[in-house]
Structures are given as structure tokens and as C-alpha cells.
Amino acid sequence: MSTTYHIRIKKEAEASVIAELRKNEAIEFVPDEEAFDIPEWQKELVRKRIEKYKNNAGQLINEDEFYRMLNED
Secondary structure, eight states: OOOOOOOOOOHHHHHHHHHHHHHTTOOOOOOOGGGGOOOHHHHHHHHHHHHHHHHTGGGOOOHHHHHHHHTOO
């Protein structure tokens, strides 16, 4: 049985650390099944929001307009 460790690598060292571990075949990338397990309630909420957006497309604004409105005095 293998042991799993979760580590944090500083951004500036990330590429070199991972490259070195891969070169030495010291790591194996495996998907974390739980990380991708989206609960059914969340899926349903997103479906409802998408339907709402489709039915009210005229009320949507783009990102630039949003930030302009947000920054108005």
C-alpha cells in the first residue's frame, strides 16, 4: 500500500521541483476522484441558473460592463 502526501510547493520552485521528481521517477500523478465528485444539489443549482440566464438573456451584462458599474462613484 502506498502512502499519499499532499504538499505545497512555492510557485517559484514548482517547475524545477516537479521536473526533478519526474526525472527520478519519484512521483506519480493520479487523479483524486473525490476532487471531481460534484454533489447532485450543486449540479441542479447550476442547471437552474443556466435556465434562468437563457430565459433572461437581455438582462445579462458582460464582464467589462460589470466592472465599470462596480467602480462607479
